[in-house]
């Protein structure tokens with residue numbers, strides 16, 4: 155029993171650390187890739203290849219002057235970024251990072267909490283995330299912030315619907331809401347029975363929606379600089395601003411993890427059961443495989459960001475309500491038909 | 498109405514085709530373009546380590562030339578100061594003493610010669626005015642940035658070249674295409 159608890163604590167700490175480090179270096183990767191996509195070099199002065207740049211950025215944000223506007227609601231003004239950060243870190247609890255490792259005959263699953271409604275939990279926490287944006291934008295008492303916050307809220311709500319609908323089609327196949335079970339179901343056919351093959355349309359919808367949920371280009375309307383100064387974080391400075399920006403990168407990391415888990419087999423990798431390796435080695439390789447998938451998704455997020463310009467607000471809403479939701483419902487109907495047919 | 502430049506375009510409110518309206522094909526096309534750029538060599542010149550050569554005709558920092566014996570060419574005639582539209586040049590003349598022939602080419606020389614780089618507009622008129630081919634604007638260096646404005650009044654210590662250099666400096670020098678960067 156104690157070994158379980160100790161292991162869980164270690165797991166929580168390492169997942170927390172890992173998401174922070176990944177998010178930290180995503181900021182560097184973002185700037186580097188932006189450079190590469192534009193035939194530039196990106197930041198390369200802080201340390202070899204600019205590897206210390208995130209530390210320098212963090213230090214800069216920490217030492218900047220903190221300004222709380224006089225007319226802002228101080229409590230909510232502080233609650234905004236904290237909430238954004240908190241919800242960003244919470245989702246990682248239900249993601250299965252690997253199968254299990256065996257220590258002294260104990261089976262220790264590489265997942266903090268295998269709750270049987272894992273997907274619902276993810277959705278709940280993700281929808282909480284919008285409160286960080288909303289509260290922060292409202293508490294700033296600034297028109298630009300408020301507009302950004304309203305945009306963020308309406309955008310998240312619109313896209314959550316199609317995201318949920320695309321997941322329903324997936325759940326119809328899996329018959330389970332537990333992330334671990336969904337991952338395990340994808341281990342068939344030499345670990346390549348990925349749901350993206352059975353649910354290409356569902357994955358596409360989910361992918362588009364996760365761009366909207368993480369407020370990234372082409373759906374970064376809540377913070378579009380050209381119209382709204384800084385959007386909901388216009389009034390924020392110092393590390394509070396850092397929290398908002400950082401939460402965005404953690405969100406990106408988490409949505410990549412969710413997509414990799416639900417549609418790309420999670421910790422399953424080709425021929426994982428045919429190599430004849432011991433359970434612990436396979437588990438570790440699985441964690442590596444999941445991370446490679448996650449990093450590829452993060453790269454994809456950035457690739458899209460530096461390619462596609464921002465949508466106009468009416469285009470965004472039309473895409474969400476008139477295209478994605480009908481498509482998602484169509485996907486449910488088709489999936490239902492196919493499931494019935496094969497029964 | 499006839500346009501002035503022949504370059505004006507009529508605005509058309511073109512409807513998007515179906516392929517464009519479903520976005521994905523065009524986005525995929527755009528992403529291929531950016532991916533190509535991702536692997537392309539970057540055009541950045543890493544500045545302090547690598548410097549880009551100025552154009553041959555560039556007017557940069559001044560230099561006071563010496564002749565082939567290492568004697569200063571300037572005779573303190575004051576024509577450069579007179580021609581200078583920014584009134585950036587000032588000097589004091591002195592008479593060459595016997596035994597100083599290896600230092601100064603002419604019988605009169607500038608004991609003090611200053612260019613105020615804050616005033617100078619790098620027009621190159623001083624170079625054109627000089628009858629002795631003593632002052633030139635190099636195409637190699639810019640006036641540096643400093644913390645104190647006083648440091649931008651350049652005296653002879655900074656202006657006179659260290660030793661005779663027949664082809665160094667002098668604008669209109671070597672071709673630029675040969676070697677674009679030196680570092």
Ligand code: SF4
Pocket residue numbers: 577580581582583584585586612616617618619620621622623624
């Ligand atoms: S370059 Fe022009 S402005 Fe500068 S010192 Fe010569 S004449 Fe004067």
Ligand code: SF4
Pocket residue numbers: 570571572573574575576577578626627628629630631632
């Ligand atoms: S630099 Fe030329 S123009 Fe100026 S004082 Fe000397 S000789 Fe005369």
